[in-house]
Amino acid sequence: MRIGVLSERTGIPRRMLRYYEETGMLIPARSPNGYREYDEQSVDRALQIRGLLDAGMPTRVVKQVLPCLKQPGAIHVLGATPETLGLLERERDSMSERIETLTRSRDAIARYIDTVRRTRAPEPQEA
Amino acid sequence: MRIGVLSERTGIPRRMLRYYEETGMLIPARSPNGYREYDEQSVDRALQIRGLLDAGMPTRVVKQVLPCLKQPGAIHVLGATPETLGLLERERDSMSERIETLTRSRDAIARYIDTVRRTRAPEPQEA
DNA sequence: CTTGACCTTCACATCAATGTGACGGTTGGA
DNA sequence: TCCAACCGTCACATTGATGTGAAGGTCAAG
Numbered sequence: 001m002r003i004g005v006l007s008e009r010t011g012i013p014r015r016m017l018r019y020y021e022e023t024g025m026l027i028p029a030r031s032p033n034g035y036r037e038y039d040e041q042s043v044d045r046a047l048q049i050r051g052l053l054d055a056g057m058p059t060r061v062v063k064q065v066l067p068c069l070k071q072p073g074a075i076h077v078l079g080a081t082p083e084t085l086g087l088l089e090r091e092r093d094s095m096s097e098r099i100e101t102l103t104r105s106r107d108a109i110a111r112y113i114d115t116v117r118r119t120r121a122p123e124p125q126e127a
Numbered sequence: 128m129r130i131g132v133l134s135e136r137t138g139i140p141r142r143m144l145r146y147y148e149e150t151g152m153l154i155p156a157r158s159p160n161g162y163r164e165y166d167e168q169s170v171d172r173a174l175q176i177r178g179l180l181d182a183g184m185p186t187r188v189v190k191q192v193l194p195c196l197k198q199p200g201a202i203h204v205l206g207a208t209p210e211t212l213g214l215l216e217r218e219r220d221s222m223s224e225r226i227e228t229l230t231r232s233r234d235a236i237a238r239y240i241d242t243v244r245r246t247r248a249p250e251p252q253e254a
Numbered sequence: 255c256t257t258g259a260c261c262t263t264c265a266c267a268t269c270a271a272t273g274t275g276a277c278g279g280t281t282g283g284a
Numbered sequence: 285t286c287c288a289a290c291c292g293t294c295a296c297a298t299t300g301a302t303g304t305g306a307a308g309g310t311c312a313a314g
Contacts, residue, residue, distance in 0.1 A: 002291075035291055051225070051228035055225045095229055105179060113216060
Protein backbone atom coordinates (compact mmCIF):
# COMPACT_ATOMS: atom_id res chain seq x y z
CA MET A 1 0.00 0.00 0.00
CA ARG A 2 1.10 3.58 -0.44
CA ILE A 3 1.93 6.05 2.27
CA GLY A 4 -1.47 7.71 2.27
CA VAL A 5 -3.23 4.44 2.94
CA LEU A 6 -0.85 3.45 5.70
CA SER A 7 -1.32 6.87 7.20
CA GLU A 8 -5.09 6.45 7.09
CA ARG A 9 -4.98 3.01 8.59
CA THR A 10 -2.63 3.90 11.43
CA GLY A 11 -3.51 7.50 12.10
CA ILE A 12 0.13 8.39 11.78
CA PRO A 13 0.88 11.49 9.67
CA ARG A 14 2.67 10.90 6.36
CA ARG A 15 5.42 13.14 7.59
CA MET A 16 6.13 10.82 10.43
CA LEU A 17 6.12 7.70 8.29
CA ARG A 18 8.77 9.34 6.16
CA TYR A 19 10.63 10.23 9.30
CA TYR A 20 10.49 6.64 10.45
CA GLU A 21 12.13 5.67 7.21
CA GLU A 22 14.74 8.39 7.53
CA THR A 23 15.69 7.11 10.95
CA GLY A 24 15.75 3.52 9.76
CA MET A 25 12.85 2.30 11.86
CA LEU A 26 10.47 1.44 9.03
CA ILE A 27 11.83 1.17 5.53
CA PRO A 28 9.30 0.51 2.77
CA ALA A 29 9.93 -0.84 -0.73
CA ARG A 30 9.74 1.51 -3.67
CA SER A 31 7.50 1.33 -6.70
CA PRO A 32 9.10 1.92 -10.10
CA ASN A 33 7.82 5.47 -9.95
CA GLY A 34 9.56 6.09 -6.65
CA TYR A 35 6.49 5.88 -4.46
CA ARG A 36 6.87 4.16 -1.11
CA GLU A 37 5.23 0.75 -1.08
CA TYR A 38 4.37 -0.65 2.35
CA ASP A 39 3.41 -4.27 2.98
CA GLU A 40 0.69 -5.45 5.32
CA GLN A 41 3.13 -5.98 8.18
CA SER A 42 3.95 -2.32 8.17
CA VAL A 43 0.67 -1.53 9.83
CA ASP A 44 1.55 -3.34 13.04
CA ARG A 45 5.09 -2.22 12.75
CA ALA A 46 4.17 1.43 12.46
CA LEU A 47 1.80 1.19 15.39
CA GLN A 48 4.45 -0.49 17.47
CA ILE A 49 6.90 2.27 16.67
CA ARG A 50 4.29 4.85 17.55
CA GLY A 51 3.66 3.17 20.86
CA LEU A 52 7.30 3.00 21.79
CA LEU A 53 7.97 6.58 20.80
CA ASP A 54 4.96 7.70 22.78
CA ALA A 55 6.32 5.78 25.71
CA GLY A 56 9.41 7.90 25.58
CA MET A 57 11.79 5.59 23.79
CA PRO A 58 14.13 7.44 21.44
CA THR A 59 14.23 6.42 17.79
CA ARG A 60 17.71 5.01 17.91
CA VAL A 61 16.64 2.62 20.63
CA VAL A 62 13.44 1.71 18.86
CA LYS A 63 15.55 0.89 15.87
CA GLN A 64 17.78 -1.41 17.91
CA VAL A 65 14.88 -3.02 19.63
CA LEU A 66 12.48 -3.57 16.78
CA PRO A 67 14.27 -6.50 15.15
CA CYS A 68 13.66 -8.54 18.32
CA LEU A 69 9.97 -7.89 18.11
CA LYS A 70 9.34 -9.80 14.91
CA GLN A 71 7.89 -13.12 15.96
CA PRO A 72 9.42 -15.33 13.22
CA GLY A 73 12.70 -14.88 15.05
CA ALA A 74 15.31 -17.57 14.64
CA ILE A 75 16.93 -16.03 11.60
CA HIS A 76 18.45 -12.96 13.14
CA VAL A 77 19.32 -14.59 16.40
CA LEU A 78 22.81 -15.18 15.18
CA GLY A 79 23.36 -11.57 14.30
CA ALA A 80 23.45 -10.38 17.90
CA THR A 81 26.79 -9.13 19.12
CA PRO A 82 27.55 -9.05 22.84
CA GLU A 83 27.29 -5.28 22.75
CA THR A 84 23.82 -5.45 21.26
CA LEU A 85 22.87 -7.99 23.85
CA GLY A 86 24.13 -5.73 26.60
CA LEU A 87 22.23 -2.81 25.21
CA LEU A 88 19.12 -4.89 25.04
CA GLU A 89 19.46 -5.93 28.65
CA ARG A 90 19.93 -2.38 29.79
CA GLU A 91 16.97 -1.38 27.70
CA ARG A 92 14.87 -4.16 29.14
CA ASP A 93 15.71 -3.04 32.65
CA SER A 94 15.04 0.60 32.01
CA MET A 95 11.74 -0.37 30.45
CA SER A 96 10.89 -2.28 33.59
CA GLU A 97 11.58 0.81 35.63
CA ARG A 98 9.39 2.90 33.41
CA ILE A 99 6.64 0.39 33.61
CA GLU A 100 6.80 0.44 37.37
CA THR A 101 6.77 4.20 37.59
CA LEU A 102 3.92 4.44 35.16
CA THR A 103 1.97 1.72 36.90
CA ARG A 104 2.38 3.26 40.32
CA SER A 105 1.33 6.63 39.05
CA ARG A 106 -1.56 5.31 37.06
CA ASP A 107 -2.86 3.38 40.02
CA ALA A 108 -2.55 6.44 42.20
CA ILE A 109 -4.51 8.45 39.66
CA ALA A 110 -7.11 5.74 39.41
CA ARG A 111 -7.49 5.66 43.19
CA TYR A 112 -7.79 9.41 43.23
CA ILE A 113 -10.50 9.40 40.58
CA ASP A 114 -12.31 6.70 42.48
CA THR A 115 -12.12 8.60 45.71
CA VAL A 116 -13.41 11.78 44.20
CA ARG A 117 -16.20 9.92 42.45
CA ARG A 118 -17.19 8.10 45.60
CA THR A 119 -17.07 11.03 47.97
CA ARG A 120 -19.34 13.21 45.99
CA ALA A 121 -21.37 11.17 43.59
CA PRO A 122 -23.45 8.90 45.78
CA GLU A 123 -26.27 9.88 43.43
CA PRO A 124 -28.81 7.58 41.81
CA GLN A 125 -28.03 6.30 38.33
CA GLU A 126 -29.65 8.03 35.37
CA ALA A 127 -32.20 6.62 32.89
CA MET B 128 18.02 21.65 51.57
CA ARG B 129 19.46 23.68 48.74
CA ILE B 130 19.42 22.86 45.08
CA GLY B 131 22.88 21.37 45.02
CA VAL B 132 22.02 18.86 47.71
CA LEU B 133 18.78 17.87 46.06
CA SER B 134 20.63 17.49 42.82
CA GLU B 135 23.19 15.24 44.50
CA ARG B 136 20.58 13.14 46.19
CA THR B 137 18.43 12.64 43.12
CA GLY B 138 20.99 12.67 40.36
CA ILE B 139 18.94 15.32 38.60
CA PRO B 140 20.93 18.26 37.22
CA ARG B 141 20.37 21.64 38.87
CA ARG B 142 19.30 22.99 35.57
CA MET B 143 16.45 20.56 35.44
CA LEU B 144 15.32 21.25 38.99
CA ARG B 145 15.04 24.90 38.03
CA TYR B 146 13.16 23.86 34.95
CA TYR B 147 10.75 21.84 37.07
CA GLU B 148 10.06 24.96 39.04
CA GLU B 149 9.66 27.05 35.92
CA THR B 150 7.05 24.63 34.62
CA GLY B 151 5.28 24.52 37.95
CA MET B 152 5.98 20.88 38.70
CA LEU B 153 8.16 21.36 41.77
CA ILE B 154 8.18 24.72 43.46
CA PRO B 155 10.57 25.14 46.39
CA ALA B 156 10.46 27.73 49.12
CA ARG B 157 12.95 30.56 49.11
CA SER B 158 15.48 31.49 51.72
CA PRO B 159 15.74 35.18 52.63
CA ASN B 160 18.75 35.40 50.37
CA GLY B 161 16.79 34.08 47.41
CA TYR B 162 18.19 30.58 47.43
CA ARG B 163 15.78 27.75 46.66
CA GLU B 164 14.95 25.74 49.77
CA TYR B 165 13.62 22.23 49.19
CA ASP B 166 12.00 20.10 51.86
CA GLU B 167 12.51 16.41 52.38
CA GLN B 168 9.47 15.50 50.32
CA SER B 169 11.02 17.09 47.30
CA VAL B 170 13.34 14.15 46.91
CA ASP B 171 10.56 11.71 46.14
CA ARG B 172 8.72 14.32 44.25
CA ALA B 173 11.65 15.09 42.01
CA LEU B 174 12.27 11.42 41.35
CA GLN B 175 8.65 10.92 40.51
CA ILE B 176 8.76 13.77 38.06
CA ARG B 177 11.89 12.35 36.54
CA GLY B 178 10.26 8.97 36.13
CA LEU B 179 7.17 10.37 34.50
CA LEU B 180 9.12 12.58 32.13
CA ASP B 181 11.31 9.66 31.19
CA ALA B 182 8.21 7.68 30.52
CA GLY B 183 7.24 10.23 27.93
CA MET B 184 4.74 12.26 29.86
CA PRO B 185 4.87 15.96 29.02
CA THR B 186 5.42 18.45 31.82
CA ARG B 187 1.98 19.99 31.62
CA VAL B 188 0.46 16.59 32.24
CA VAL B 189 2.89 15.77 35.02
CA LYS B 190 1.83 19.01 36.61
CA GLN B 191 -1.84 18.10 36.41
CA VAL B 192 -1.23 14.61 37.64
CA LEU B 193 1.18 15.19 40.50
CA PRO B 194 -1.31 16.58 43.00
CA CYS B 195 -3.12 13.24 42.95
CA LEU B 196 0.04 11.43 43.85
CA LYS B 197 0.42 12.90 47.29
CA GLN B 198 -0.80 10.26 49.68
CA PRO B 199 -2.33 12.50 52.38
CA GLY B 200 -5.09 13.20 49.91
CA ALA B 201 -8.43 14.23 51.27
CA ILE B 202 -7.65 17.91 51.31
CA HIS B 203 -7.49 18.66 47.64
CA VAL B 204 -10.16 16.21 46.66
CA LEU B 205 -12.68 18.99 46.63
CA GLY B 206 -10.68 21.07 44.21
CA ALA B 207 -11.27 18.78 41.26
CA THR B 208 -13.39 20.20 38.49
CA PRO B 209 -15.19 17.87 36.08
CA GLU B 210 -12.72 18.91 33.39
CA THR B 211 -9.78 17.95 35.55
CA LEU B 212 -11.45 14.68 36.31
CA GLY B 213 -11.97 14.02 32.62
CA LEU B 214 -8.39 14.84 31.88
CA LEU B 215 -7.26 12.50 34.60
CA GLU B 216 -9.35 9.69 33.21
CA ARG B 217 -7.98 10.18 29.74
CA GLU B 218 -4.52 10.30 31.18
CA ARG B 219 -5.09 7.15 33.17
CA ASP B 220 -6.24 5.35 30.06
CA SER B 221 -3.38 6.54 27.91
CA MET B 222 -1.01 5.49 30.65
CA SER B 223 -2.55 2.05 30.60
CA GLU B 224 -1.94 1.87 26.88
CA ARG B 225 1.65 2.89 27.32
CA ILE B 226 2.12 0.35 30.02
CA GLU B 227 0.74 -2.36 27.79
CA THR B 228 2.90 -1.40 24.85
CA LEU B 229 5.98 -1.17 27.02
CA THR B 230 5.23 -4.44 28.73
CA ARG B 231 4.66 -6.29 25.49
CA SER B 232 7.85 -4.95 24.02
CA ARG B 233 9.89 -5.56 27.11
CA ASP B 234 8.69 -9.13 27.33
CA ALA B 235 9.51 -9.65 23.68
CA ILE B 236 12.99 -8.30 24.27
CA ALA B 237 13.40 -10.46 27.34
CA ARG B 238 12.33 -13.53 25.39
CA TYR B 239 14.73 -12.62 22.65
CA ILE B 240 17.63 -12.24 25.06
CA ASP B 241 16.72 -15.54 26.63
CA THR B 242 16.60 -17.28 23.31
CA VAL B 243 19.92 -15.95 22.21
CA ARG B 244 21.48 -16.87 25.55
CA ARG B 245 20.07 -20.35 25.46
CA THR B 246 20.90 -21.16 21.86
CA ARG B 247 24.53 -20.39 22.19
CA ALA B 248 25.56 -20.44 25.80
CA PRO B 249 24.96 -24.00 26.98
CA GLU B 250 28.35 -23.62 28.65
CA PRO B 251 29.33 -24.75 32.14
CA GLN B 252 28.97 -22.21 34.92
CA GLU B 253 32.06 -20.38 36.12
CA ALA B 254 33.81 -20.54 39.50
C1' DC C 255 39.26 41.14 53.33
C1' DT C 256 39.71 37.62 49.98
C1' DT C 257 38.83 33.36 48.06
C1' DG C 258 36.06 29.46 46.74
C1' DA C 259 31.95 27.19 46.53
C1' DC C 260 27.77 27.86 46.51
C1' DC C 261 23.64 30.34 44.64
C1' DT C 262 20.85 33.65 41.38
C1' DT C 263 18.93 35.05 36.56
C1' DC C 264 19.36 35.37 31.67
C1' DA C 265 20.21 33.88 27.35
C1' DC C 266 21.71 31.38 23.79
C1' DA C 267 22.61 26.47 21.75
C1' DT C 268 21.17 21.83 20.78
C1' DC C 269 18.57 17.68 19.79
C1' DA C 270 14.60 14.91 18.66
C1' DA C 271 10.02 14.86 17.19
C1' DT C 272 6.94 17.29 14.59
C1' DG C 273 4.40 20.80 11.53
C1' DT C 274 4.11 23.20 7.23
C1' DG C 275 4.70 24.52 2.83
C1' DA C 276 7.05 25.11 -1.64
C1' DC C 277 7.98 22.98 -5.96
C1' DG C 278 7.56 19.38 -9.03
C1' DG C 279 6.41 14.46 -10.90
C1' DT C 280 2.63 10.65 -11.78
C1' DT C 281 -1.68 9.00 -12.74
C1' DG C 282 -6.46 8.30 -13.53
C1' DG C 283 -10.75 10.11 -14.80
C1' DA C 284 -13.86 14.02 -16.83
C1' DT D 285 -6.09 17.45 -22.63
C1' DC D 286 -6.38 19.01 -18.12
C1' DC D 287 -7.42 18.77 -13.39
C1' DA D 288 -7.39 16.64 -8.83
C1' DA D 289 -5.32 13.80 -5.84
C1' DC D 290 -1.85 11.48 -5.03
C1' DC D 291 3.34 11.08 -4.50
C1' DG D 292 8.47 12.77 -4.10
C1' DT D 293 12.32 15.81 -1.94
C1' DC D 294 13.92 19.82 0.44
C1' DA D 295 13.95 23.01 3.81
C1' DC D 296 12.69 25.91 7.20
C1' DA D 297 9.88 26.60 11.83
C1' DT D 298 8.54 25.07 16.24
C1' DT D 299 8.27 22.86 20.74
C1' DG D 300 9.97 20.45 24.81
C1' DA D 301 13.71 18.88 27.28
C1' DT D 302 18.23 19.79 27.96
C1' DG D 303 23.35 21.74 28.00
C1' DT D 304 26.36 25.59 28.78
C1' DG D 305 28.12 29.68 30.10
C1' DA D 306 28.25 34.60 31.45
C1' DA D 307 27.68 38.08 35.04
C1' DG D 308 26.86 38.72 39.51
C1' DG D 309 25.18 37.91 44.75
C1' DT D 310 26.04 35.20 49.46
C1' DC D 311 28.60 33.25 52.84
C1' DA D 312 31.86 30.64 55.54
C1' DA D 313 36.65 29.72 56.22
C1' DG D 314 41.32 31.25 56.19
